[in-house]
Amino acid sequence: MRIALAQFNPIVGDIAGNAEKILSLAHAAIVQGADVLVTPELALTGYSPEDLLLRDSFYREVAKGLDTLEQLDGITLVIGHPVKLGNERFNAATVLRDGHRLGQYHKMLLPNNEVFDECRYFTPGAAPLVFEQNGVKVGVLICEDVWSLEPAAETADAGAEVVLALNASPFHRNKIEARHEALRYRVEETGLPFAYVNLAGGQDELVFDGASFAVDKSGRVVAQAAAYDDELLLVDFADGDLQQGKQTALPGPLESVYRTLVVGVRDYIGKNGFPGTLLGLSGGIDSALTLAVAVDALGADKVHAVMMPSRYTADISVTDSRDMIARLGVKYDEIEIWPMYESFMAGLAPSFAGLEMDTTEENLQARIRGTLLMALSNKSGKLVLTTGNKSEMTTGYCTLYGDMAGGFAVLKDVAKTLVFELCRWRNTVSDVIPERIITRPPSAELRPDQKDQDSLPPYEVLDAIMARYVEGNQSAADIIAAGFAKADVDRVVRLLKINEYKRRQAPVGPRVTQRGFGKDWRYPITNRFS
Known part of the structure; x- marks a missing residue:
């Protein structure tokens, strides 16, 4: 079985345009002998649609996009999209083949920290999904599901032999290494290989860095896509495992x-x-x-x-x-x-x-x-x-x-x-x-x-205090105990607060740390906590 990981850059809300991109990638995958094409999380709408997800008309357009993709023959598609069922909304992945819908997976774990607000919009899923392709049982997970054991374990228990993971994982420093490590843990716990596809491109303050990859049963990265660029990464499943594929060098930290x-x-x-x-x-x-x-x-x-x-x-x-x-x-x-x-x-x-x-x-x-x-x-x-x-x-x-x-x-x-x-x-x-x-x-x-430096502590001191207080959530007392001068710490914390x-009122800007002054920084302006 040949899997094509469709790493691409969608535009939030451009459902018809995103569907056309997916179709183009699917045609390219067919030419290269792929049996399955898997898109990133919410690929049909872009990530994240935020309060567009509260509009019924949005789901009607999503349905039209899925109808368009359903017309394609010759390859199985695993498409990330939102869905509304009754009064509940789900972060979903639908499996399409030759005009048929083979199943739909609903994301089980909904992140509600850092830049993520999924509990505002979605109901968590409750069941794994495993479908069959070329005699292979294929499981489906979405993003946060691979950062904890339970969804992967349930997918293994349902009989999966390989897992496809759809992701919209934004960049922060050292994020690629963290993804690799998380997948190695899932492999060790389940004994299953994983193919991980990620979005590319910028969306307001978030940048999705791509870098899709696959890990075999030993936890080795056997295929690696480029960071940031659109790419169709092909990886073969044979003899019960994912095989060695293309390896693209990743950029260094700076x-x-x-x-x-x-x-x-x-x-x-x-x-x-x-x-x-x-x-x-x-x-x-x-x-x-x-x-x-x-x-x-x-x-x-x-x-x-x-x-x-x-x-x-x-x-x-x-x-x-x-x-x-x-x-x-x-x-x-x-x-x-x-x-x-x-x-x-x-x-x-x-x-x-x-x-x-x-x-x-x-x-x-x-x-x-x-x-x-x-x-x-x-x-x-x-x-x-x-x-x-x-x-x-x-x-x-x-x-x-x-x-x-x-x-x-x-x-x-x-x-x-x-x-x-x-x-x-x-x-x-x-x-x-x-x-x-x-x-x-x-x-x-x-x-x-x-x-x-007439008005501020030396930048190496200021930035170290800022990293601990803002990004590390350490208290002023903890930072002082780590060896920083009390006067410097008190000054920085006071300036931060006031x-x-x-x-x-500042414009948005790209997030590069695990905690920027944007979606993941929400402090009251009027506030007497010290």
């Missing part, structure tokens, strides 16, 4: 994060129909990385960078920005903001009389820049990419309606220390980021001789 950012930008811009992107280029490392990602995602012709210097902008910031523009060849403008700033200050002078200068004047500069970018966005239709990183989002070192103004936050889940690592990695591919941008001390350049209202 390349994985970088490619996640690229796919996130590419699909957010492309799937939403924007003609291109705009971003403010400062001569600093965050905007430099954002620019590199945007060009790699979309091509230089769809990226417009704008330098908006003030009297506090260092000459080398302008020089380095022009240098990077020359390397990448994107459209570039310079707009001096100081005359606008002076006009604002003149208008505010009566209200500010007798008051000392403070961050108000700094934020005003950032807001002028945000206003200019949004005006250019309105005029051109291009989406503004914001350039702030996760360390800044944690501490509120960012300006509402200023550098936070935009439609997609590329570095929202990327810590500052990781920004440096990614820039250095990107320069190993081709030298696009001037070295001085990487080595200069970071500065917002909103007042004379300003440095980020800036929740800012994060709630």
Whole structure:
């Protein structure tokens, strides 16, 4: 029996378009001798449809999509889709062959943590599904089902000889290794081989990294698809086990994060129909990385960078920005903001009389820049990419309606220390980021001789505290006990808490850690817990 794992990039809600993609993959699989084609989880609708799943009209379109796929002959299809039966909704997989529906599996385990809300939409399934193909008994599981023993054990007890696992498993760092490990446990517990197919592509803040694979009865990965790209991975079942197939090398840790950012930008811009992107280029490392990602995602012709210097902008910031523009060849403008700033200050002078200068004047500069970018966005239709990183989002070192103004936050889940690592990695591919941008001390350049570390703990300290508190859910006391200075921990935790209202108004951005400031961060703004 030859199995084809249909790793592809659907568009949420484009049911007819996704069905056409599946048909195209099925035809290609038939040509290559496949007996079964298995799609990812909710492949027909894309993952996740969220509250589209609450609309009856959505299921009527899903039914039409299944009817289209049912017309195909010559191969068995295992299609991931939602289904509504009476008043209950299920995350399902339907087995289709030559105009017949051989069975339908309902996902047993519904994740309701991190970025997953499946208990909001679905009822858990209660029974395994095993169908026969070429004399082989084939079991079906969906995503979360393979992360625990019970569904796999029930499928084995039902007589399965091999298991097909449909997945919509989004990227976070070290996720591919975690999937391999989970499947090895299932193999060890059940004695069955598994073929695991995953989605590819970006959906709002989630990026699905593909990397579909198969493991044999010994737990060895015998076939491995590429990460991020569409692919039809073929794997044969013979002599009671999955056989050795194609092995594609997987990206390393930094390349994985970088490619996640690229796919996130590419699909957010492309799937939403924007003609291109705009971003403010400062001569600093965050905007430099954002620019590199945007060009790699979309091509230089769809990226417009704008330098908006003030009297506090260092000459080398302008020089380095022009240098990077020359390397990448994107459209570039310079707009001096100081005359606008002076006009604002003149208008505010009566209200500010007798008051000392403070961050108000700094934020005003950032807001002028945000206003200019949004005006250019309105005029051109291009989406503004914001350039702030996760360390800044944690501490509120960012300006509402200023550098936070935009439609997609590329570095929202990327810590500052990781920004440096990614820039250095990107320069190993081709030298696009001037070295001085990487080595200069970071500065917002909103007042004379300003440095980020004047206002924040050293980034290596800040990011380590952030990783423990935000991503690891450790308490402040636990972090202090681990050796961090109490003053630093208290400061970071306080800044995190008082800036929740800012994060709630930030644009979405691609998730690269196990806990980003998006779907999986839900803290009350009004909150006295300490």
